[in-house]
Amino acid sequence: MILAALLVPVAAALLVLLVQYLRLPIFLSIMAVALAYGLAAGRTIQSVGRAFDLGFVTALEQVGLLVMAGALVGVLLVRRPLSGIGSGVAGVLAGLGGSAAGGLALLQPAGTNAPRRAIGIAFTLLAVHALVAPSPLAVAAASVMKADIATALAMAAPVALIAAAIGWLYLRTCLPADSSPGTLSWAWLAVAIPLALLIVQAVAQMPAEPLGRGAARAFYAGLSQSLPLAVLALALALLLSRRWQPAALTDTSWAPLLLAVGAAGGLGRVLDGTGMAELLAERVLDSSLGPHLGLLAPFLAAAIAKTLQGNSLTAVLTASGMVEPMLPSLGLDGAAGRALAAAAVGAGSMAICHVNDPFFWIAAHMGGLTPAKALRVISLGSLAMAVAALLALAALRLLSS
Numbered sequence: 001m002i003l004a005a006l007l008v009p010v011a012a013a014l015l016v017l018l019v020q021y022l023r024l025p026i027f028l029s030i031m032a033v034a035l036a037y038g039l040a041a042g043r044t045i046q047s048v049g050r051a052f053d054l055g056f057v058t059a060l061e062q063v064g065l066l067v068m069a070g071a072l073v074g075v076l077l078v079r080r081p082l083s084g085i086g087s088g089v090a091g092v093l094a095g096l097g098g099s100a101a102g103g104l105a106l107l108q109p110a111g112t113n114a115p116r117r118a119i120g121i122a123f124t125l126l127a128v129h130a131l132v133a134p135s136p137l138a139v140a141a142a143s144v145m146k147a148d149i150a151t152a153l154a155m156a157a158p159v160a161l162i163a164a165a166i167g168w169l170y171l172r173t174c175l176p177a178d179s180s181p182g183t184l185s186w187a188w189l190a191v192a193i194p195l196a197l198l199i200v201q202a203v204a205q206m207p208a209e210p211l212g213r214g215a216a217r218a219f220y221a222g223l224s225q226s227l228p229l230a231v232l233a234l235a236l237a238l239l240l241s242r243r244w245q246p247a248a249l250t251d252t253s254w255a256p257l258l259l260a261v262g263a264a265g266g267l268g269r270v271l272d273g274t275g276m277a278e279l280l281a282e283r284v285l286d287s288s289l290g291p292h293l294g295l296l297a298p299f300l301a302a303a304i305a306k307t308l309q310g311n312s313l314t315a316v317l318t319a320s321g322m323v324e325p326m327l328p329s330l331g332l333d334g335a336a337g338r339a340l341a342a343a344a345v346g347a348g349s350m351a352i353c354h355v356n357d358p359f360f361w362i363a364a365h366m367g368g369l370t371p372a373k374a375l376r377v378i379s380l381g382s383l384a385m386a387v388a389a390l391l392a393l394a395a396l397r398l399l400s401s
Helices: 002-020 026-040 045-076 084-095 100-106 115-131 136-144 149-174 186-204 215-223 226-241 255-273 276-286 296-309 312-330 335-348 358-367 371-400
Strands: none
Touching: 002 026, 002 255, 002 276, 002 296, 002 371, 026 045, 026 255, 045 100, 045 186, 045 226, 045 255, 045 358, 084 100, 084 115, 084 149, 084 186, 100 115, 100 186, 100 226, 100 358, 115 136, 115 149, 115 335, 115 358, 115 371, 136 149, 136 312, 136 335, 149 335, 149 371, 186 215, 186 226, 255 276, 255 296, 255 358, 276 296, 276 312, 296 312, 296 335, 296 371, 312 335, 335 371, 358 371
8 A cells, every 4th residue: 555655656767757858749648647556556467457547537527528529629619718817707617517527627718828827726716626615526515414504605605715725826936927918709709608517507406406406407417517518618609719620620629638637547457446535535534643633633534535647626525525434523513514524525635636637637738838847837836725725724713613
């Protein structure tokens, strides 16, 4: 277990070496790293291959068509980035939807020739998606922790804004200011309407079923799948551009990102197959310090799971299930305590976003970052945001006690 965890940063370093020094394509580098990691961690070739295939297919099923649609909307219609305020609003709205990576994929045109704004959108989306309902992460954490959704939302929403602000401030230290002032026009409806449907999907899938159950819930869930959203985005782009552009529709500049997204999903599944995330989180929680960690316990459990296997929702569910029985001993058994614990799990699920997460590669592509620079900007930035959120939650706990 310890060896498997220690090999994760080695795998990231090897990936940087393959891409930036040997000039291998990103997806081929991820494939090589996944195989090397799996064998070094003691897994068989067969198990590594099966895990990678499953993760690859799952990532493409969830995000692939939206990667293509977002890129083509930029080619067909939107060629200038969003303004600064517009970028923040777009990140918030996308963060409320059912898929963080899918929302960011649709927002690819928003960061055109504006690296700081592109990563700022990703950071805002990351913070809101981790903490604010109706995001599936926030709803799942509150449900498992038996926290009231309204109480959790009241506590987590300002914390998400603080985390996003820290992310934008961090970007000022590592990326130059964008030269384009950005724009906001009717053309952005081609992105805004699919994003709105992702939010509808998230609301429809809440346990309280506010939009109905049975056939109604299935309708909203189906409407927000990748295929309908991609077709809708492209149809709106063609309609709003007011001209038929067959040559633009044949653009395949999105293909390398698509392959990288799939490969990242495969790598994440290979890492997850070792079981190291759950075992390491359990070891931290079961240690003599476990009952004295307070909010740090749910935060660390989620952060360990997210960093080691790359899937935020899995990290939230894993950490929440581990920590919920411990809440009385952690002093978090009241209504406010459970809401804070749910938010702490969400905060932990922000850190650390790196090479095993498709979201990382979409953000790096939007910002035009090399893998090494993306690790410095996105991975360290997500860690700073997560720590800021934890500190804000600790302050809220002191104020509410």
